[in-house]
Amino acid sequence: MTAAALTSPAAASRSVTTVRSDAAGELLDLLPARGGLSWVRHGEGLVGWGEAARLEVSGPRALASAAAWWADYTAGLDVADELGVPGSGPVLFASIAFDPDAGTSVFVVPEVVVGRRDGVGWVTALGTAPELPEPVPHDEGPAPRLRYADGAMDPARWCAAVSAAVSRIDAGDLEKVVLARDLLVSADVPLDPRRILRRMAARFPGCWTFAVDGLLGATPELLLRRTGRQLSCRVLAGTAPRGAGAEDQRLAAALLNSEKDRGEHALAVDSLVRALEPYCRKLSAPAEPELLTLANVRHLATDVVGTQRGSAGLLELVGAVHPTAAVCGTPTPDAAALIGELEGMDRGRYAGPVGWLDAAGDGEFGLALRCAELVGDDGARLFAGCGIVAGSDPAAELAETQSKFAAFQAALEG
Structure with missing residues (x-):
C-alpha cells in the first residue's frame, strides 16, 4: 500500500x-x-x-x-x-x-x-468562524472552441473489443462485461469547472453533480447511501436513447420489454444484493425495474433499501459492493480480467465510487459516470461505457457511448 x-x-x-x-x-x-x-x-x-x-x-x-x-x-x-x-x-x-x-x-x-x-x-x-461567502458572478463569456481526439482506442478498435467480449460471453467464459472508452478534448481557453458543473446540474437536476480533485460530472447512479443504519442504492443497467414524439415512447417501451436489457439489469441488481446481504438484517429490491428518464438517455432502474446490522463503516460497505455488475460485469473477477485485457486504458477514478462521508458515519456515494477528468487548464478526458452481454451489437454499443459522451460535451460546448 x-x-x-x-x-x-x-x-x-x-x-x-x-x-x-x-x-x-x-x-x-x-x-x-x-x-x-x-x-x-x-x-x-x-x-x-x-x-x-x-x-x-x-x-x-x-x-x-x-x-x-x-x-x-x-x-x-x-x-x-x-x-x-x-x-x-x-x-x-x-x-x-x-x-x-x-x-x-x-x-x-x-x-x-x-x-x-x-x-x-x-x-x-x-478553524475559523463560519461565514457564508458571496456567490461567484456568472461570467460565462463565449463558449470555448474545442478539439476532440480518440483516446486509448479509435471507434473501430473499440468495436472489435466489443466483438471479442461477445465471443467470450458466447463461449461461456462470463455473463457480462462493461467496456468503456475515453475521448480527449482540448480547448482554446482554460476550462471553467464551475461553468461545466452548473450546466450539468441544469440539464440533469435529478443526477448527483459531483466534483472531487478534478473529476467532475453528473451521475444518475447511487452506489450507497447510509443514514444511521438505513442503507439505500439505485442500480442502473440497460440503456436506450431518447427520441422525438411517438418515437420516444416507442424507445421507452422497447427498453422496458427488452430481454437483453432486462437480463443485464438483473445481473447488476443481483450482484449488489449479494454483496450487501451479509451486512443487512433486512434488504429488499422490487421484482420489476422502472424507467429512469434523463435528458439524453433512459435507463432501467431499481432502488434497493436495507437495514444494516453489525458495525461496518460506510467505506467498508462501499468496498464490499464495488465494483458492481453495472460497471464491471459478472462474475466480477472474470469481468475485471477481461476489462484489463480488452479495454486498453487505465480508468483511474472513472466508474469508481465518488461522494462524501461525515464524522457520524453517514454519507452518500455514487458511481463516477457521465464525467470527465480535467487535464491541465485547457484539457479533459471524457469517459463512457456499456454493459456487454450475449447479443450485444458493437455498433449499437458504440452509439450508446456517443450518447453518454454527449451529456458532458453539451456542458463543454454550450
Whole structure:
C-alpha cells in the first residue's frame, strides 16, 4: 500500500463549527474557480473548498486505511454543530479509484462546507468562524472552441473489443462485461469547472453533480447511501436513447420489454444484493425495474433499501459492493480480467465510487459516470461505457457511448 497525507495549518486548531444559514442561493454558485468540491442534486447537497487535510492512497487496504485515517482525524476535533444532520460537522469528500488496489484514491477534508438538506442550510468551517461567502458572478463569456481526439482506442478498435467480449460471453467464459472508452478534448481557453458543473446540474437536476480533485460530472447512479443504519442504492443497467414524439415512447417501451436489457439489469441488481446481504438484517429490491428518464438517455432502474446490522463503516460497505455488475460485469473477477485485457486504458477514478462521508458515519456515494477528468487548464478526458452481454451489437454499443459522451460535451460546448 502507498499513501500520502497532507494536513494544512488550518486544521491544526482542531476546531469545527457548523451554524445554520438559510441565506445561500444556488450551492454551485459558491464554488471558487479551482479546487471546488461538490455533491448536489435538485439544488441540495454539499459544496466545499480549501484543503484542511488530504489523503491519497492505493493498495489492497486502501479503503481500510482511509477509514482509519478519517477516524483518527475526527477523533481529536472540537466540534460545535447546531444541526447534527447528515453532512453537517466535519465532512470528507472522496473519489475512489475504479480499482482501489492499483489506482490512487483521493480524500479531501475541505476548510469550508456549505450544505442544504430538506430546505435547511448550514455553513461549516474548520478553524475559523463560519461565514457564508458571496456567490461567484456568472461570467460565462463565449463558449470555448474545442478539439476532440480518440483516446486509448479509435471507434473501430473499440468495436472489435466489443466483438471479442461477445465471443467470450458466447463461449461461456462470463455473463457480462462493461467496456468503456475515453475521448480527449482540448480547448482554446482554460476550462471553467464551475461553468461545466452548473450546466450539468441544469440539464440533469435529478443526477448527483459531483466534483472531487478534478473529476467532475453528473451521475444518475447511487452506489450507497447510509443514514444511521438505513442503507439505500439505485442500480442502473440497460440503456436506450431518447427520441422525438411517438418515437420516444416507442424507445421507452422497447427498453422496458427488452430481454437483453432486462437480463443485464438483473445481473447488476443481483450482484449488489449479494454483496450487501451479509451486512443487512433486512434488504429488499422490487421484482420489476422502472424507467429512469434523463435528458439524453433512459435507463432501467431499481432502488434497493436495507437495514444494516453489525458495525461496518460506510467505506467498508462501499468496498464490499464495488465494483458492481453495472460497471464491471459478472462474475466480477472474470469481468475485471477481461476489462484489463480488452479495454486498453487505465480508468483511474472513472466508474469508481465518488461522494462524501461525515464524522457520524453517514454519507452518500455514487458511481463516477457521465464525467470527465480535467487535464491541465485547457484539457479533459471524457469517459463512457456499456454493459456487454450475449447479443450485444458493437455498433449499437458504440452509439450508446456517443450518447453518454454527449451529456458532458453539451456542458463543454454550450
